[in-house]
Amino acid sequence: MIRFALAYLVVVAGVALGAPNDFYLSFATRLAYYGVYAMSLNILVGEAGLMSLGHSAFFGIAAYCVAWLTTHGVDGWTAIAAALALGTVVGMATGAVAVRVVGTSFMMITLAFAQIAWGLAYRWVDVTGGDNGITGITRPPLMAFDLEKQSHYFVFCALALLGVVFILDRLRASALGASIRAVRDQPRRMSALGYNVWAIRLAAFTVASVFASFAGALDCLQQKFVSPATMSLLDATMVLLMVVIGGTSSRFGPLVGAIVVLTFTEFSGQFVSRPRAALGALLLFVVLFMPGGIAPWLERGFVALKRSLWRPRAGAGAAQ
Amino acid sequence: MTAVLEAKGLEKRFGSSVIVSGVSLRVAEGERRLILGPNGAGKTTLLNLLSGDLAPDAGDIWFVGRRIERLSAARRARLGVGRTFQVLTLFERNTVVENVLIAALGAHARRWDPFTPFRKMAQAERETAEALRKVDLLPLADKRVADCAYGQKRRLEMALALVQSPKLLLLDEPFAGLSSNERSQLLDVILSLPAEIAIVMIEHDMDVALKFAGSISVMQAGRIVVEGSKSEVIADPRTREVYLGH
Numbered sequence: 001m002i003r004f005a006l007a008y009l010v011v012v013a014g015v016a017l018g019a020p021n022d023f024y025l026s027f028a029t030r031l032a033y034y035g036v037y038a039m040s041l042n043i044l045v046g047e048a049g050l051m052s053l054g055h056s057a058f059f060g061i062a063a064y065c066v067a068w069l070t071t072h073g074v075d076g077w078t079a080i081a082a083a084l085a086l087g088t089v090v091g092m093a094t095g096a097v098a099v100r101v102v103g104t105s106f107m108m109i110t111l112a113f114a115q116i117a118w119g120l121a122y123r124w125v126d127v128t129g130g131d132n133g134i135t136g137i138t139r140p141p142l143m144a145f146d147l148e149k150q151s152h153y154f155v156f157c158a159l160a161l162l163g164v165v166f167i168l169d170r171l172r173a174s175a176l177g178a179s180i181r182a183v184r185d186q187p188r189r190m191s192a193l194g195y196n197v198w199a200i201r202l203a204a205f206t207v208a209s210v211f212a213s214f215a216g217a218l219d220c221l222q223q224k225f226v227s228p229a230t231m232s233l234l235d236a237t238m239v240l241l242m243v244v245i246g247g248t249s250s251r252f253g254p255l256v257g258a259i260v261v262l263t264f265t266e267f268s269g270q271f272v273s274r275p276r277a278a279l280g281a282l283l284l285f286v287v288l289f290m291p292g293g294i295a296p297w298l299e300r301g302f303v304a305l306k307r308s309l310w311r312p313r314a315g316a317g318a319a320q
Numbered sequence: 321m322t323a324v325l326e327a328k329g330l331e332k333r334f335g336s337s338v339i340v341s342g343v344s345l346r347v348a349e350g351e352r353r354l355i356l357g358p359n360g361a362g363k364t365t366l367l368n369l370l371s372g373d374l375a376p377d378a379g380d381i382w383f384v385g386r387r388i389e390r391l392s393a394a395r396r397a398r399l400g401v402g403r404t405f406q407v408l409t410l411f412e413r414n415t416v417v418e419n420v421l422i423a424a425l426g427a428h429a430r431r432w433d434p435f436t437p438f439r440k441m442a443q444a445e446r447e448t449a450e451a452l453r454k455v456d457l458l459p460l461a462d463k464r465v466a467d468c469a470y471g472q473k474r475r476l477e478m479a480l481a482l483v484q485s486p487k488l489l490l491l492d493e494p495f496a497g498l499s500s501n502e503r504s505q506l507l508d509v510i511l512s513l514p515a516e517i518a519i520v521m522i523e524h525d526m527d528v529a530l531k532f533a534g535s536i537s538v539m540q541a542g543r544i545v546v547e548g549s550k551s552e553v554i555a556d557p558r559t560r561e562v563y564l565g566h
Contacts, residue, residue: 175425175438182411182422189409192371193426193480194397203432 025150026222027266032157033218034262036164038242038254040211043168045240046248047177048204049184050102053236054094054110057117058209060231062087062216064121067134067226076140080217087213088206095205099198114236121228133227137220147221157218164211171207172251180204238265241279245286247293256295323382324349324488324518325370330379332365332542339365341542343379345520347488353520354529354550357539358562363522364406366539367490370520371403372396384487398427402486404477406493406522410465416476417461420448423480451483455509471502478509489513491521495528503528530554538562 037059044050062083069079098109121128128134139147147153171177183190183200190197220226229235238261246257264282268275290297325347332340340362347353355363368374370381372393381389388396397403411419417439424444425431439445452458455475460468465476474494481489494510495503507528513519523529536553538546540562546553553559 170435170437173437173439174434175428175431175436175441176434178414178418178422178438179425179431182414185411185413186409188373189405189411189480190422190426191393192373192397192403192405192409193423194394194484195426195431196392196394 022150025154027262029150029154029157029222030219031259031262032154032161033215033222034239034242034258035161035255036218037212037215037239038246038258039164039168040208040215041239042243042248042254043180043204043208043211045243046250046253047172047180047184048201050099050201050205051107051240052098052110052208053107053233053240054098054112054114054117055208055212055239056231056233056236057094057110057114058087058091058212059216059219059235059239060121060226060228061090061117062213063220063226063230064128064134066217066220067137068127070137070140071134076138076221079140080214083213083217084210087209087216091206091209091213092202095202095209099201099205111233111236114231114233118228118231118233121231128228131228133225135225137224137226139221139224153222157222160214160218164214168211169251176200176203241283245283245293247290247295247297249292250295250299253293253295256298257293260294322349323347324351324384325520326382327370328380328382330366330369330381331377332362332369332374333377339542340369340376343539343542343544345370345537345544347518347520349487349518350515351518352532352534353518354533354536355520355522355539356529356536356553356559356562360541361539362542363539364492365542367403367492367520367522371401371490397484400485400487401490402481402484402488403490404481404492404494406496408473408477410473410476410480412466413464415462415464416457416468416472417448417452419465419476420451420479420483421445424448424451424483427484447483447485451479454482454512455479456505471498471505474498474502474506475509478506482513486517489517489519491519491523493522493524495523495525507531 041052041055044052044055065083065086066079069082070076094113098106098113101109122130139153141147142156145152145156147156179190179195179200180203183195183197187197216230219230242257242261243254244257245260246255247253261279264279265275268278272278286294323346325345327343327345330340330343331338343366355366357363365374369376372391372395376389379389380387383396383399383401386399388399411422414422421438421441421444424447425438425441428444430436430441449458452461455478457472457475457479460472465473468476478494495506498506503525510519510532521529521532530550533550535549536547537544538553538559545562546556546558548556
């Protein structure tokens, strides 16, 4: 997985280095933290089997937290730490209710929660700035690095992605990671084995919300602006699309999905007049012809390619 | 002998249907209790009440001197109530050894460990190997469960329950769907279990069930109608009445 993450970063860095201007560098930065965002959602969708429609709430809450604090004189790093703490607390509180149910009910509860968060951002004008959002956010310095420079901020986000990949990889291989998947597959059996199914789902929900919060904090510092659109239903479905298109069963599916969906939404407008309709068509194509998502399909292709390259030539042994 | 399990006046209704009514059961340490009865007698519901999968509407359950009827299935499992299911509930995508490791960790505090690779937890690894040896699945440890034969999966179900060293083992039709060869293999496993484990088993296959049983409870329409030692219950005319209707 780390190797794949490095390959992912090479792609992202390639985009950044080949950048004729800051636009591509910004795009590569977004690829990095949207990778974190998509991976965080896949803890719920792929690992825990819980299809959430409210993940954008954590992303947005953290973004607002960083925006509000940094515009009120709080140091940027303290603001990020506060956003993570808030994401943990809100994740635990909402998760405690949401994971009591599964399936459609879980989707509806998470959707309701995201809509409440969106409504608060929209209506609580004194704090959130309402529809105008919050502007004037600055990035904190990091030792010798000036994160206000887009190239430096890109490197920071790329390293953050690598760190998250490492942590999630460890989590996946751990007892807790195995329990999360086992609860997805056989909740009744897990109860009979002494596992508290609700608590394990809550742990998954909380971890997912913490990493979504981290991505939200990075987004806020990238955009230097936050508005209710950050946690709209559209954004929630966009990250879900990344996970589904990339492949929920694959460890690197969310990263592939983030690349495909972001690239598609960013550049398809130059070629088609209805980019969102085209994205819908892409989703249909993936669901119909690559049911597990793009990543497993790539994996199979890679394995087949490796086999064909390494296969000894017929008759080579006889010739010797 | 000390009672491992004692249930008094258990009752369970689903809507207006009474599935279990006034059932009392006492299982001593090391006892081998068979529960018999026709389909719909309430056997599996009774087992679910004992394991915590269902909460009783009335009655109480004591397990090694502790009242447990309001405890969750998970809490009861951690206290020492193990069970198998009539329908296989295995982790099909995992290997045989991973299945048993997950089961072993259910009783460990380290089940919450978010960083140590779960396949490298030494204590659980030893317990896992021991459980697999008991059910004769050690050679298949690294085989994916989805690729195992049905009989092997049934034995794996048993290993999942055994690895937690239960004081009470509830077996829900463990021989269902097995060939005669597989049945005798599994029966050997059950008969070789440590004598101190109390076992309550539901089974329709009389040949294997009677080889296992020390005592028998016969259920009909949610009630226990005959109870006693194996010979007493077999000799009781009510047993025949329950099964043959005359």
